[in-house]
Amino acid sequence: MKSFLMYVFLFLIVFKVDVFGQKKINEKFKKETISRIDLLLQENYVFPDQAELIISHLNKSLKEGKFKKHELLDSFAIALTKEIRVVNNDKHLGVWTAFTPVKEQGNLNNDYQSYLKKYADIRKQANGFKEVKIIDGNIGYLNINFFIAETNKTIDAYIHLLANTDAVIIDLQNNGGGNPKTVNYLCSYFLESNLLINTLYFRQGNRKDEVITHEVNGKKMIDVPLFIITSSKSFSGAEEFSYNMQSQKRATLVGEVTGGAANPGDVFKINSDLEIYIPTGTGTNPITKTNWEGTGVIPEIKTSGESAYSKAVELASQAAEVYRNKKASESKKIYNELQEIIDKQAQSYSDSDITKIDQQILQIFTKGNDLNLFSEGDINFFGSQNIKNNPIIAESILKCNTVLYPRSPMTYLAYGDMLELNGKKNLALTNFEKSIALAEEQKAPYLEGLKMRYEKAKGSK
Known part of the structure; x- marks a missing residue:
């Protein structure tokens, strides 16, 4: 099935019928066209009962001579669309002239100019x-x-x-x-x-x-x-x-x-000169x-x-100002939750303490991330602020960043730096390697710098 909302045609159906020529038509053509429209509506229109009413109205209009004055193809198409919509004013229902541009045989320059125009028109969209x-x-x-x-x-x-x-x-x-x-x-x-x-x-x-x-x-x-x-x-x-x-x-x-x-519907061919859009x-x-x-x-x-x-x-x-105030309030609340964890400093942390802190901090920043309060850079900032006074908390925050932004080479670099500072050299190297792998994949401009950082850490092992 064709795309049932054809953006080019539908605009034309509502406001005008596209005109590509001024072909003259006769009564035989009109009768055969309406007969074909009858068949297409019976087979495809989503409302069969309405199709019968439309068909009846079209045949009545033909019999009463409403189309006699329309001797040109485009004028007839407009008249058909008007009469088709009389019954239920379905604005998707419409008839227009088929696009059949005349090709000038042997004129390659003209063909190329037509191609350029079409190409330019598409780009302009x-x-x-x-x-x-x-x-x-x-x-x-x-x-x-x-x-x-x-x-x-x-x-x-x-x-x-x-x-x-x-x-x-x-x-x-x-x-x-x-x-x-x-x-x-x-x-x-x-x-x-x-x-x-x-x-x-x-x-x-x-x-x-x-x-x-x-x-x-x-x-x-x-x-x-x-x-x-x-x-x-x-x-x-x-x-x-x-x-x-x-x-x-x-x-x-x-x-x-x-x-x-x-x-929604589709375009159907009435004959070589006319097409109709029918809601299916x-x-x-x-x-x-x-x-x-x-x-x-x-x-x-x-x-x-x-x-x-x-x-x-x-x-x-007005709404933006309210939204900003709301976000500021939410951000402050989450920051206070983080500060409560930071304030509970200890001389030493057990493995279970660190696991619990990791979970709490990840939960806080996940909430902030979902609310669009904190970016990767914001989380990295929070981590760097705690490096001196609470390196375990800093490590947990930077680890959280790798979970929330797993495709960022820089999150693994920052986390690796923190791990090295905390004496976890092997785990630091693992994160530097991850950073390099992502940077290579993404062709990051700072790749060589990451490799140098890795070699330095490796050498100090």
């Missing part, structure tokens, strides 16, 4: 992302035009840039939809994993597919205040993302009511028990398209 930035007040802003397939790495990179912001705005004002897997991947950054967010029913095979959030290749932003800007042009996949976040009470929507197209499935949200078909997604904060951005920034600024 920037994988569907228009803009990413950090606004004053530490607010992340991400503007997405389309949810293009196989762009998870782009999402990872952009979310990584916003990972330490105190609020996030996702602008979907001009987003025409896209690939459902991409929508789910972005949803998964802002929701817990293994969460059911939609159930899709497909007429063919009487099939149900559950849409469930999953792990991502980056740090999730589960509790960061999230704002989504919508407009009447936000369509299909953009609406799905907005609806999912809204129903999970994960985001505040700002702007206009969205387009109202919820039913429908979705049911586990919380609302319905979807946004026909109604659109209704924002909590309704405002005009012109005012939506400034309103979202205003709300995000």
Whole structure:
């Protein structure tokens, strides 16, 4: 099955029919086209009863001569789309002219220019992302035009840039939809994993597919205040993302009511000149028990398209300040827990004491890491602060860093340094070797320095 939210076509279906020529057509062509549409709807439309009503209306319109004045292909396609939607206003249902560019035989230069134009157009799409930035007040802003397939790495990179912001705005004002897997991947950054967010029913095979959030290749932003800007042009996949976040009470929507197209489907060929997009499935949200078909997604904060951005920034600024204060309070509480352990200094520690300290410190920093309070560098700082007064505590903290950041060569270097200082030379060498192995794998620029450090430790053994 084709990707059922085709980002390019769906935008065109809502706002205009793509035009590639002004071909003249006759009444025979119109009759055969409607006959073919009838068959395609009967076989594929997710709502068979609605298909019958649409078919009846199309045949009635043909009989009444509503298509007589449309003598050009593109005009006929627009008229067909209008009449098809009369019955239930399914905005995914639409007819457009097939893309059949004329190739000039023998003109290789023209072919190459066409290739260059297509290549440039694809690059301009920037994988569907228009803009990413950090606004004053530490607010992340991400503007997405389309949810293009196989762009998870782009999402990872952009979310990584916003990972330490105190609020996030996702602008979907001009987003025409896209690939459902991409929508789910972005949803998964802002929701817990293994969460059911939609159930899709497909007429063919009487099939149900559950849409469930999953792990991502980056740090999730589960509790960061999230704002989504919508407009009447936000369509299909953009609406799905907005609806999912809204129903999970994960985001505040700002702007206009969205387009109202919820039913996924496929493109079908009517003939060599025309194609039709037919919804083959429908979705049911586990919380609302319905979807946004026909109604659109209704924002909590309704405002005009012109005012939506400034309103979202205003709300995000307020939420960011609250979020910062909350994080500062959580950070202080965890720091106090760590300080209690540090204050319980002893002249000597038994093996059982050290094991207990290791567990307590790992628990503290795991909690802080999960709350996005402490980074690798922060933990390393805490360790270095205790090297002089409490080397056993310092060792435990730096060991914790290797557990939380097992892919970082520098955590093993710092831990190895501490082990050597505490007289555990063999274990120190083991960690230096681990540091070197990771640095080689990652082609780290400081690899030679790590090797020199290892040789120095080895020589002093």
